Amino acid sequence: MSIPVPNPLARKIFLERQGLSRSPTKALGRDGLYDLIHDLGFVQVDSIQWVERAHHQILFSRNQTYKTTDLQHLVEKDRSLFEHWTHDASVIPSAFFPYWKHRFVRREERLRANWAKWQGEGFDQAFNETYARIRDHGPVMARDVKAEDHKSGGWWNWHPSKTALEFLWHTGKLAITRREGFQKVYDLAERVIPAEHHGAEVEHEVFVDWACRAALTRLGFATSGEIAAFFDIVTPDEAKVWVAAHRDELEELQLETVDGKPRTSFAFADQVATLLNAPEPPTRIRVLSPFDPLIRDRNRTERLFGFFYRIEVFVPEPKRQYGYYVFPLLEGDRLIGRIDMKAERREGVLSVRRLWLEPGVKASAGRIEKLEAEMQRMARFAGMETVRFDDGWRD
Secondary structure, three states: OOEEEOHHHHHHHHHHHOOOOOOOOOOOHHHHHHHHHHHHOOEEOOOOOOOOOHHHHHHHOOOOOOOHHHHHHHHHOOOOEEEEEOOOEEEEEHHHHHHHHHHHHHHHHHHHHHHHHHHOOOOOHHHHHHHHHHHHHOOEOHHHOOHHHOOOOHHHHHOOOHHHHHHHHHOOOEEEEEEEOOEEEEEEHHHHOOHHHHOOOOOHHHHHHHHHHHHHHHHOOEOHHHHHHHHOOOOHHHHHHHHHHOHHHEEEEEEEOOOOOEEEEEEEHHHHHHHHOOOOOOOOEEEOOOOOOOOOOHHHHHHHHOOOOOOOOOOOHHHOOOOOOEEEEEEOOEEEEEEEEEEEOOOOEEEEEEEEEOOOOOOOHHHHHHHHHHHHHHHHHOOOOEEEEOOOOOO
16 A cells, blocks of 8 residues: 655655755865765766856755865765766766666767768777877867867867777766866776775676666656656666566655645665655755756655746846746745846856746745845855845736
């Protein structure tokens, strides 16, 4: 018999699994930061610095003692994290690297098949040349490898050498050793990934089992489709087969969505008691990155929170409903609205342009006070001296 889970509890379970029920003021440090990222599974990386880059904001929204230099140390010095692809570019625990090898194989098969159709025979000579250059002369950035340095023919005329670097990175032969001004610096993977992780191998069945277990643990509850989509390293069919094969370990839950309709999901039976006693999240208002894992699955966000969100970076300005880069607002266990703000770095000002609260959410004095406190925290984190609330920001 399925266990009914009311919508407020479902939200609290997911918030807890996504690290948003922890104390935002407890000292984090490097060890705590690694544990947080490991518990999340990955943190998406993005180049846009409207206020602060997405990966930094994701971590700051969970703990305001987070230091960006600690993340850099874990990736570039300690090497306990590496940068690669889930559904997008992400920072991932290096202990997961053996499982990513299966993704590398699948990705290489697809890329080679596609590029052979586009470019014909011999297109991959550039890959060999680029790999040899890095092997013999050390790390490079895309700008260091010039197309005119190579005489391999049409492939280089079709696309600059950055494509060779990206291919070798996507297929696990190269890794990102560091970033300079957010530009990737590539080196051989065996020089970047710790030997115990780079050399480890896992069988395909073990890989699928790990990927599904790791995803379900971090989601708390999920359908097979949501399990597959979490890391995006197993197929929906593989996840579906895994669920069917492990039904004796799983409990069926009936999740209440915001519209009252039940949705069948699965959770590990031995975790259900813990899930059903999920803690209350902090009551403060927090700004989320548009790439926050809480809202990455937009459909899940709408079902659990009744919150429709789409980033409008690629929407032509006249067609935008809100703005170029608008941030969701989390208060307790509710997504209460969104805010348009930007770090004006030349002025040293966090400019708050516009606030939109969800229907039924009132701009009470207490709520506005909490929001203004969060703006001050965001300003300090982004290195801004002051917060400026533009005229009409609450209209």
